[in-house]
Amino acid sequence: GLLPEDEIFDVSASPLSDEEIAAIPCGFGTAYNLLSRSGVCEGQEVLITGASGVVGLAAVQLALLRGAQVTGIAADEKSAVVRQAGAKTVLPRAAALPERQFDAILDVVAGKVWPDLIRALKPGGHYAVSGAIAGPLVEADLREIYLTDITIHGCSFMSREVFSGLVDLMIEGKVKPTIAKTYPLRDIAQAQAEFQSKKSAGKLILLP
Secondary structure, rough: OOOOHHOOOOOOOOOOOOHHHOHHHHHHHHHHHHHHHHHHOOOOOEOOOOOOOOHHHHHHHHHHHHHOEEEEEEOOOHHHHHHHHHHEEEEOOOOOOOOOOOOEEOOOHHHHHHHHHHEEEEEEEEEEEOOOOOOOOOOOOHHHHHOOOOOEEOOOOHHHHHHHHHHHHHHHHHHHHHHHEEEEHHHHHHHHHHHHHOOOHHHHHEOO
């Protein structure tokens, strides 16, 4: 098939392998968009839910590149990989969250913890969401949003300008995706079973 020329990005100068480049657009693209929309910058405190997932690990790495301090939320058995990615603190899923500590929260989980996430933001903080794996229906007290000037960003569409920033990081070799395993394409059923087991931290790659 054919693609419009302005939707093609040249990453041939990147020091990353073909597998690493293939692992970047979805997970890192989503994470980069969350960070861009919420305006994360140097010196800020950022909380990342689902931090051991593909988007979460990318968000940890990208937030650090912006000079932020990162706290991740992850299952106990995956906390080590989140720390290796650079998170200062890793909280277990059931942990009580501190109140009014974070400048930004990047969320792909939602669910019952959502009110605690809002309360964990500093006044004027930013909440950015691009997933709801724990449940899309949440309970909100709007007073906790408007009385503290919280901004909520729904993040799906990524502008060309935002993605171009990620491409620049790829070419500069400043990002490196976590690849859990690679499979030949003929083993796609095995790869799918591995994905559904949720035992792996990082991206699963199929090789044609």
